[in-house]
Amino acid sequence: MKHWKMILFLIVLSTVCTLLLSSAQLAYNSASAMFNVRFYRVILDLFEIEAPEEMTEQVFMENFDIMTVGGTVYYISKIKEPGTVAFKSEGSGLWSRIEVLLAVTADHEKLYGMRVLSQAETPGLGGRISEIEFQESFRGVEIRPQLEIVKFASQPNEVDAITGASRTAQSLEKIINKGVAGMDKAF
């Protein structure tokens, strides 16, 4: 064996690296429970329910029923605005996956609120869907027959679009209506 030293070195190095990576992955897995808590926090904020940081999960469970229908998880409010349904919807935007959180009122006629959970659209243009002002403009907008994002909103089912971000707005509109259609099927 001429190359035993080389082989031994690579075996040892790969073993050490594998062990390190496995422990990093384990640490990541145990921390990912945190992501759930962060998502609960977004829903609580949307419903303007106050909760101290360390009680997030507990307060969330007291306030919401969790129901899974056809692969989508629905969070139904029990105390504040009872019957309001919150759920995630996602789809492709211009450049990226856009993930939104939607809340629909108990009569399933209006949006209670909307939050963009993740996106990587053009900064300064489509990326502005992450701005709180834009997201707040979805409060109380009717979703029948369909929600529409248009240039000058005048109807109760219309929201003002962002200049220079037509494609992102179109995608967002599609994602929201797809989510609502899914909810209609589930309930």
Add this chain to the structure above:
Amino acid sequence: MKEAAGLKVPQKGYRLFKTKNWTVFVEGLWHNNPIFGMILGLCSALAVTNLMANALVMSLAVIVILVVNSTIISILKSVIPERVRMIAYMLIVSTLVITVDLMLKIFVPDISRALGPYVALIITNCIIMGRAEAFAINNPVGLTVSDALGAGMGYGFSLMTIAFFRELTGFGSLFGFRVIPESMTPAALFSIPPGAFFALGTFILIINAIRRRRAQ
């Protein structure tokens, strides 16, 4: 031990500035700066400089990975068989990068999402491999740390300077704080990818003009 690439250590001045460590450090920070000296690692420099916060996290990630990687390789230099040294670099840097990527996902999820694949792409960043092959493999640990810090901070300095101007012109803010009044419309061109090319080109142009003047 080989001489560190035939560097001239200045004979006059403060003691710190006379050390070899300092000379090696400045070499990476300025004369052989990865971005405008060696024109390396441009892909990430173009992609993550739209916001200062993104550039800062990316620079810190590169500095940490560069220093740790170079140090490990410098320590192991007598053990690493010459014929498989590239494989060894790859294994070590991949382990480091994936670990740092997971840590960023845990601690700064928003910025991690904004950086997208560029943290994972540090594995193939020429700066890391370049410093490992050109310096760490045949220099002592102390000098290697200076070299890695110099190159890493040179990269960070370039990224932060570009990001400063791109965020200022593209968003009118710095680190997310608005510094230009709302009434002025920011030039969104600088926040989108084509703007990165203009900003980087201008940056290298200005730096080269300064360097040429100093050389005369």
